[in-house]
Amino acid sequence: MLRLALEKNGRKNLRILCLGAHSDDIEIGCGGTILELLRTRRDLEFHWVVFSSGQDREREARRSAAFFLKGAAASHVTILDFRNSFFPYEGVQIKEFFEDLKTRLSPDLILTHTRDDLHQDHRVINQFSWNTWRNHLILEYEIPKYDGDLGRPDFFVPFDRKISDRKIRHLMSCFKTQRNKHWFSPDTFQGLMRIRGLEANSPGKFAEAFYARKLVLSP
Ligand SMILES: [Zn+2]
16 A cells, blocks of 8 residues: 655644544544654644533543643644534634634644534534635544444554554543543444554554545645
């Protein structure tokens, strides 16, 4: 398999924007990818936005971001307090946030929710991601859930068990308010990463998967 590497666009650091509706979405969807990128590179600048929180969940989100972003050249964490589960009805304010962010940031890579996610908040974030950045690399991550919306992703970031274990350890230690949810467990996270690893032919057995709806080849 020909491997693709991220190029910097002539800037000192590669700018990565991570967007998550809720406090643990970024970590569940692409935490392994972030850890793997930071394992191999020191020139990564992260912009991390969580749209819905509340007091306890904000504390958890900040602690978790600090764990996941250790080793980054720079990190900017923004935690917002839009109403959980009501994003489609808070669209005007959320759109305004995106419009403002667009004037301040042109990321090299955007990690966001996937278009066919069955959680309404996740879908809103996906739609505004595509509306806002029109000439950018966007990778959409997946979140396992009761509704059963996992599909057939086409873009993979392979890594080994150490990265998979570290992601799970951070998730379980940082998000104590989520532990009573039946699906929030190490086997859920490990199982999905193992299956995506199998699909990616990952030498380390594990991977995270994304939907890459638009890629441009520059020979
Ligand atoms: Zn979520």
